[in-house]
Structure formats: C-alpha cells, structure tokens
Amino acid sequence: MQLLFTPIHIGKLEVKNRIVLPPMGTGLGTEDGQVTKRMINYYEERAKGGVGLIIVEISAVERRGRASRELLVDHDRFIDGLQRLARAIQRH
Numbered sequence: 001m002q003l004l005f006t007p008i009h010i011g012k013l014e015v016k017n018r019i020v021l022p023p024m025g026t027g028l029g030t031e032d033g034q035v036t037k038r039m040i041n042y043y044e045e046r047a048k049g050g051v052g053l054i055i056v057e058i059s060a061v062e063r064r065g066r067a068s069r070e071l072l073v074d075h076d077r078f079i080d081g082l083q084r085l086a087r088a089i090q091r092h
Helices: 037-048 076-090
Strands: 006-010 013-015
Touching: 037 076
Parallel strands: none
Antiparallel strands: 006 013
C-alpha cells in the first residue's frame, strides 16, 4: 500500500504518486467541442483530491470523428480552453 503513494518517473516526468485517473467521457464539453468551466472544475477537484496522473477524456482530432460531446482539437480556437484545463490540473 505504501508504494501507491510514492513518486514514480515516466520518462523525465515525475508523478507524485501512482494514482491514475484514466480517460473517460464526461459529457461536460460544449456541443461544439469546447472546454467548459464545469469540466475544469471536475478535473481540478480530482487533482485536489490527490490523483497523481490525470489522463483527460476522449478528444477528436477531426470533427467527423466525434461520437458525442467530446472535446475537439482540430483548430487553434480550442487551445485557450485546453490551456485553462491543463493549468487547473497542474496547480495541484
């Protein structure tokens, strides 16, 4: 059990513990694939709770590949929201 709370290195990245939140669809993005405040809050709370590594949910790299409300990353207009999401997670 103690090993779970010890740091681990993945390449040059040090993760504070071995607790991982795997990717899953939250349905918290907008209809057009943008990050929302609710999504940021969702992931930030998990980071605050002690998760060492968060793998953000399903994302489509092309609009026609979307199945539902997942994030889109096919245009620069999505960068700001993704940066806000990353910063919120990294704070913790």
